[in-house]
Amino acid sequence: MIEWFTWLQIAVALVAGLLALALGLLGKRPADITMGATALVEVLLMAQIVVSLLAPAFGNTATGSVLEFWVYLVTAAVIPPLAIVWGLVDRSRWSTAVLGVASLAVAVMLYRMYQIWFVQVA
Amino acid sequence: MTTTTPSRSTGIGRVLIAVYALLALAATGRSVFQLLDDFDKAPVAYALSALAAVVYIVATIALVAPGDAWYRVAWITISFELLGVLVVGLLSIFDPILFPAKTVWSGFGAGYAFVPLVLPILGMLWLHHRRPRTTAIPAGA
Numbered sequence: 001m002i003e004w005f006t007w008l009q010i011a012v013a014l015v016a017g018l019l020a021l022a023l024g025l026l027g028k029r030p031a032d033i034t035m036g037a038t039a040l041v042e043v044l045l046m047a048q049i050v051v052s053l054l055a056p057a058f059g060n061t062a063t064g065s066v067l068e069f070w071v072y073l074v075t076a077a078v079i080p081p082l083a084i085v086w087g088l089v090d091r092s093r094w095s096t097a098v099l100g101v102a103s104l105a106v107a108v109m110l111y112r113m114y115q116i117w118f119v120q121v122a
Numbered sequence: 123m124t125t126t127t128p129s130r131s132t133g134i135g136r137v138l139i140a141v142y143a144l145l146a147l148a149a150t151g152r153s154v155f156q157l158l159d160d161f162d163k164a165p166v167a168y169a170l171s172a173l174a175a176v177v178y179i180v181a182t183i184a185l186v187a188p189g190d191a192w193y194r195v196a197w198i199t200i201s202f203e204l205l206g207v208l209v210v211g212l213l214s215i216f217d218p219i220l221f222p223a224k225t226v227w228s229g230f231g232a233g234y235a236f237v238p239l240v241l242p243i244l245g246m247l248w249l250h251h252r253r254p255r256t257t258a259i260p261a262g263a
Contacts (some may be wrong), residue, residue, distance in 0.1 A: 071154065072151070075147055082143075094137050098140040112254065
């Protein structure tokens with residue numbers, strides 16, 4: 001994990017999540033902005049997977065459990081695609097809220113990963 | 123047929139289902155890790171984590187699946203969750219030796235932003251709202 005990249009990623013997931021949740025509660029159907037924001041969250045997760053695969057080779061290793069870290073990262077990477085599929089199938093306002101919940105969950109999971117990697121709480 | 127069980131997967135219920143699915147995923151992921159990593163360290167807490175994960179999965183399915191039988195399954199699983207979070211929440215505070223490791227229900231779900239405490243209550247309100255009603259319309263109409 002790279003610290004600044006992780007914080008950037010958490011910020012993007014938070015903004016994407018709050019935006020979609022707010023638009024969903026306002027009654028907006030899934031649109032390019034909310035679907036795109038969720039897709040961006042997923043792209044950043046893919047980048048995080050690559051970063052975290054390569055980081056140990058550069059001496060940047062996790063302080064906590066590597067297994068737990070990867071359980072979180074792989075689980076997190078599964079969430080946005082499921083939410084996007086949900087948004088494509090169910091075109092109601094509630095899908096927009098679901099997109100928001102998904103991105104917020106990813107933000108929380110990234111924070112847990114950050115703790116495992118840098119703070120070693122697990 | 124004089125009663126119908128309304129669909130539980132409409133409107134805001136969909137958000138509830140999504141949150142349940144997320145919690146099922148989170149609880150499953152964590153319990154798989156705990157069982158693999160060091161089951162012997164806290165067998166009670168880890169076995170409970172696994173049980174909680176299974177119950178969340180069943181509850182998610184019961185909320186999506188139509189019909190009367192699944193409606194009852196939803197009530198049973200969601201009641202079990204509320205009981206679980208309350209009992210384990212209390213135990214984890216008063217008997218931390220029994221729960222040295224975190225479960226989804228420890229500290230009333232504090233590790234999950236109290237979602238495990240709030241969710242069953244919302245689930246029950248939703249189930250009550252979508253309860254089977256006596257009606258003249260035949261089922262499936």
